[in-house]
Amino acid sequence: MTDNIKTLPLIPLRGIVIFPEMIIHFDVGRSKSILALEEAMLKEQKVFLVAQKEAKIEEPDREDINLVGTVCNIKQILRLPGDTVRVLVEGENRAKIIKYNKEEPYFEVDIEVLEEENMEDKKIQALTRKVKKVFSEYVRLSEIIPMEAIINLEDMENSGELADIILSYVPLKQNKKQELLETYELTKRLEKLLYVLNNELEIAKIENKIGTKVKNNIDKVQKEYYLKEQLKAIQEELGEEDDINKDIEAYKRKITKMKLPKEAKEKVMYELKKLERNGNYSPESNVVRTYLDWVLDLPWNKKTNDTIDIKKAREILDKEHYGLNEVKDRIIEYLAVKKVSNSIKGPILCLVGPPGVGKTSIAKSVAHAVNRNFVRMSLGGVRDEAEIRGHRRTYVGAIPGRIIYGMKKAKSKNPLFLLDEIDKMSNDFRGDPADALLEVLDDEQNSTFRDHYLELDFDLSNVLFITTANRLDTIPRPLLDRMEIIEVSGYTSEEKYHIATNHLIKKALEEHNIKDKTITFSDSAIYTIIENYTRESGVRELERKISAMVRKAITEMLEKNKEKINITSTIVSKYLGPQIYTYDTAEKEDKIGVVKGLAWTGYGGDTLPVEVSVMEGNGKLQLTGQLGDVMVESAKTAYSYVRANAALYHIDGSFYKDKDLHIHVPEGAVPKDGPSAGVTMATAIVSALSGKKVKHNVAMTGEITLTGRVLPIGGLKEKSLAAYRAGINTVIIPKENEKDINKIPKSVQKKLKFIAVDKIQQVLENALVGEMNNGN
Known part of the structure; x- marks a missing residue:
């Protein structure tokens, strides 16, 4: 194909x-x-x-x-x-x-x-100029097409695009438009278009001539009376007089009742007169009606009363979310400051964390706690600025942007507005939506937010904005600067267990209309699902697996006439099949050149074994395991450090001449990147070259420099959980990450021994079997 x-x-x-x-x-x-x-x-x-x-x-x-x-x-x-x-x-x-x-x-x-060939020969150029000229004359004579259409076409160089855009403006019968659509050859299409435009221009000239003659023969009062009577007669014949008058009266009552801002009121009254003048069957009447409906459906003055009760807010957050204590504390502080200061303004909160940890539901809970309407706008995949600011009315089928649509949906001017997945926006030739959001999220500017479709200032300063993201590195820096970051980390197995028992199982049973105690889950069953059938930081997949268990249990109850089922770990294996995931476990014996590293992924923490093999050769360094650029640089840095300090570790200083090193990170189909495997690779290289074994119960993480310094890393909580699951009892971490140990659950802290280091020599002392000459 x-x-x-x-x-x-x-x-x-x-x-x-x-x-x-x-x-x-x-x-x-x-x-x-x-x-x-x-x-x-x-x-x-x-x-x-x-x-x-x-x-x-x-x-x-x-x-x-x-x-x-x-x-x-x-x-x-x-x-x-x-x-x-x-x-x-x-x-x-x-x-x-x-x-x-x-x-x-x-x-x-x-x-x-x-795909037409845009052959810009002289004939096409001549036809294009003629088409532009005739279309400009037609627009000036016609009241149907706005003058902005001429301006939009002046700088257009592609003749084919020019012809198609003009055809979208000209009112023609369907069969004529289809004929022009089927005309692939550009020269013939331009000739047909020129014929159509000349014909429409002649009609417009005749209409203009009649209008001028009437204008010269009838004075202003007679003209108005005559036209109104004529319009009235036409409307009576068409049976639309009552309809349009009723609509206009309804619009006027709505305008009076709403107490619009001065600029908005003047604009809608102008549009209303245009509707009254054009009648029901004017091509522009539907455009005017749509515009009026949008303006009058917006909550210009409607507000909900904030009820910031700190105790109630804490109760709601605790009831609807298990764990996440740091996040809850920060939100409670945020609400407390708002209550004391009685100010609308404040930082834009950005909840950052892996998928499924409850970022969106936290925002819903905040809206519930402060009695505000909740509206969510997903920014995933948005790459057009018009998605935020709307399209100008000169475009056919123009509509407002998503911000104004969200405000209409919220039905109040002070909702809690969630901008979901702000890290997944992109940009192209149509503009960068992040630039439009800069105004939306700036409390100094958003009181006069101007949508391209409305062309009216709309006040967003009363809106409480909260954003969510999975990662920060894809958010533009100016946009990130307007937000306060709150990290929402992944859940431990213990936290997932409590979420399942307190929320997910109850929710699944209610959705399937199952009474309490008809279907029950044992603790071992829940832990089996968590550890062997899901691998995620959040609980979305866990919720799906629990729902699947409930469905299968219902089916078995009906087929075998059972009244109750208690789901155990054995039944889990029966319902869900063989285990999907098994966590890497610690080695049972000390080995040379094999080191257990720790990694953080979008699904949480995991172990990252690194293997190094030494062979006779000519000093070649080979890296495998689908490593990213940063990880490759870490491997080269570790190799250079060992080569520069070979004598300290009783390694032959000429190994780089007659030995080949192969560094491999298993699970080669999975892409890996990041600098935190630097100390792991250095330890594996020293072990392989010196012949010293690595302790099987030790795991490590940290970035390495050429001088042997160990730099801090991120995701210590998730990495420690991975070490705990793998049965490792000693974790070597950078000195600067000691402050992050208190974020690790107490139950995990008790099972792990943390060794904080700032030099690679300290890593080798604690990781290799036997004494190591560290030097200075």
């Missing part, structure tokens, strides 16, 4: 033809189209949109659908009442259907993307 051949879900459109570069929203109500839309969201958010030959056909088959359509990128989806979905798309390329793969439960087709 070539790059131009793609397989995409297809949605047939009624009465709409979409061109490349066109941004438009439309409603999807047919079940097949909704299924195709859901499939498209799973496949790079691409969908193929084609117009039906006859709009009146409710359930079209392949004969009722045109062959040529447009590949579109889905920008936004909004679910409306009544099983209808509103979709915002952006056209990308023309494409032609090659074959239908399936028609049920939705259309899926193979398409050929038609």
